[in-house]
Amino acid sequence: MFESCPSPDKPGSFGVLGGAKFVLGVAGDIAAYKAADLCSMLVQAGVNVEVILTPRSLQFVQPLLCRGLTQRPVHTLASEHWSEGSAGHVTLTPDVEALVVAPTSANTLARLALGQADDLLGMVALASHAPLLLAPAIKHSIWHHPAVQVHVETLRSRGALVVGPNSSRPASRMNGDGRLAPVDRIVGAVRLLLGRSDSLGWTxxxxxxxxxxxxxxxxxxxxxxxxxxxxxxxxxxxxxxxxxxxxxxxxxxxxxxxxxxxxxxxxxxxxxxxxxxxxxxxxxxxxxxxxxxFRPESASAHKIKKRPDQQELELPLVxxxxxxxxxxxxxxxxxxxxxxxxxxxxxxxxxxxxxxxxxxxxxxxxxxxxxxxxxxxxxxxxxxxxxxxxxxxxxxxxxxxxxxxxxxxxxxxxxxx
Ligand SMILES: Cc1cc2nc3c(=O)[nH]c(=O)nc-3n(C[C@H](O)[C@H](O)[C@H](O)COP(=O)(O)O)c2cc1C
Missing domain, CATH: 3.40.50.10300 (CoaB-like)
Incomplete structure (x- = not known):
């Protein structure tokens, strides 16, 4: 028997997202403030969001913001969680259905591609087999550097979905294509990622x-x-x-x-x-x-004008x-x-x-x-x-x-x- 699509009685209105467990990694990036909006959208869709803030991202966003949105502890340093009696990445990774890193900085992108485990996000990325979604906010000149593109291709070849960066003005007012994808597009991309393994696969x-x-x-x-x-x-x-x-x-x-x-x-x-x-x-x-x-029998090549004495217009339809x-x-x-x-x-x-x-x-x-x-x-x-x-x-x-x-x-x- 095939599983049916997610039913509407699951919490939230996004179906496939309701009741899912995600890890949301936030890198130290100028677009980090937008992670709060994404976090809020996911929570409202019924997702249980575990937020990991990289040490550098703490200069951009306060853990209290994400804690308030998720009503859960926010994770920062791997060592803190070991000392609190929970085993950091070991307790975070089971049942995770998606690992979303938004924004992804050039630095975090490189660390994920190289498999570095020098912080909690890196550890979780290695320990988890959940699909990975990356939403970079990296300015034009950096994004197109061959070193960055090699990392992007490495992560894509491992199945990661990369959404953005978008063209248009980034948060820093510099020109180029460095902007974080809109949060609703990031949510759409997560749905695509989760759907890949669902009941209509290959149709x-x-x-x-x-x-x-x-x-x-x-x-x-x-x-x-x-x-x-x-x-x-x-x-x-x-x-x-x-x-x-x-x-x-x-x-x-x-x-x-x-x-x-x-x-x-x-x-x-x-x-x-x-x-x-x-x-x-x-x-x-x-x-x-x-x-x-029905359609008009013929479309006029020019704008139809009314004559001063005209009261009716015949419009033959086929x-x-x-x-x-x-x-x-x-x-x-x-x-x-x-x-x-x-x-x-x-x-x-x-x-x-x-x-x-x-x-x-x-x-x-x-x-x-x-x-x-x-x-x-x-x-x-x-x-x-x-x-x-x-x-x-x-x-x-x-x-x-x-x-x-x-x-x-x-x-x-x-x-x-
Ligand atoms: C004000 C400021 C803005 C930054 N914005 C970006 C950015 O938009 N994209 C990026 O990749 N790095 C940006 N960086 C650099 C990262 O913060 C830096 O590479 C850091 O090591 C990232 O660490 P993380 O990836 O572990 O969070 C910015 C740094 C500063 C100080």
Whole structure:
């Protein structure tokens, strides 16, 4: 029996992070103050965070800050913990699910690559077999030095995930690409790291998200109220479950989950061709995108102008291709989302049948579109429908991903067609 995705009853709203034990190492780096923000975000996601401050980082942050955030002792010198009756790295390392070093200084990077054990962080890194995530904040000229790059490659070759440093102004106001990655991106990277070993490992899933935009002229389009939040949340949950996710997304300022391969599209015909490409070799297709059924017959090459006497504008529309119906590959598990304003379950069941779906999530369009929350019914052939009322989209994404795990792992013959 395969393990299912993390369930929403785990503490926190980040699913895979809830209840996990992390070591957060903080190096003596100008960006060390941002470690407090990261620590807070992890704690709020339900992670048990053990903070190790390098001796040099104590010049930048006070242990009390991290102690207040984690409600746990903060670890500094290996020797202190031995003398307190606890055996330093020996008591810290069991059950650790990730070792996150943020910020990573050039010095700590070198020590980790060389396996030096002259402080507690170095000892823990050697004693633990947990995945390692490094978030360097190292200014341009230093980061690109061959000595630093050799250490980065060494750590990567051992499986470490390196996020950043980012371009743009670092905390010290110097130019270059030395900035610590934003903390939400670091959290996204940890989720990718943890997901690598989870229940959907080695599967490929295509996810569509966001509304399509059908151009009227160079400045106007026909769209809809979908926010795309659901698709991005599903993509994140599937990454948490270890799947390689190809996200086909309408244009949005929303940041895609770390680790997703992303294809940006605008009109439905672009979504159709991008989705056909994304399902090549995929195990499942999850379509959350709100695709326009019709598009303007032709888009004007120039901005449409109103004449002084004009009261009406005729806008002939033509049918868009039905993406779901056009994709029918044996073995591909198709999961759909339907937003309806009336006859919710009946209309969704009809869509499920006519498009050969393994599952459909029927959303109440009025309460769901553009909202943070959703009221929905999960429908799978041969199973009782599952109703959820006024849940967050993250919770609904968790429930849906759980079903995807089950469907993808079912033997082919047992899959509904
Ligand atoms: C004000 C100040 C800012 C620093 N900022 C950085 C930095 O952004 N990145 C870096 O790699 N080192 C930085 N350093 C140098 C590190 O503090 C130094 O290499 C130290 O030995 C790091 O020790 P640790 O990696 O054990 O914490 C800075 C030092 C000072 C005094």
């Amino acid at each position: 490929r899933i295509a996810v569509t998200a966001e509304p399509t935009h059908e151009p009227l002229d160079p400045v106007r389009f026909l769209g809809n109220r979908s926010s795309g939040q659901m698709g991005f949340a599903i993509a994140q949950q599937l990454i948490d479950c270890g799947s390689a996710v190809h996200l086909v997304s309408g244009s949005t300022a929303r940041q895609p989950p770390i680790g997703a391969e992303v294809t940006r599209i605008e009109p439905a015909h672009e979504m159709a061709s991008a989705t056909h490409a994304a399902v090549e070799g995929a195990n499942a297709l999850v379509m959350t995108a709100a695709v326009a059924d 049918r868009n291709p039905d993406i779901f119906a056009s994709i029918d590959r044996p073995g591909l598990v198709k999961i759909g989302f339907a937003a309806e304003t009336e006859n919710l379950v009946g209309a969704a069941e009809e869509k499920l049948r006519s498009k050969g779906l393994a599952m459909i999530v029927a959303n109440d369009a009025v309460s769901t579109m553009g909202s943070e929350r959703s009221t929905a019914t999960l429908i799978r052939p041969g199973r009782p429908a599952r109703n959820v009322s006024n849940v967050s989209k993250v919770e609904l994404a968790l429930l849906s991903a759980d079903e995807v795990v089950d469907l993808v792992h079912r033997p082919m013959g047992e899959r509904p067609r």
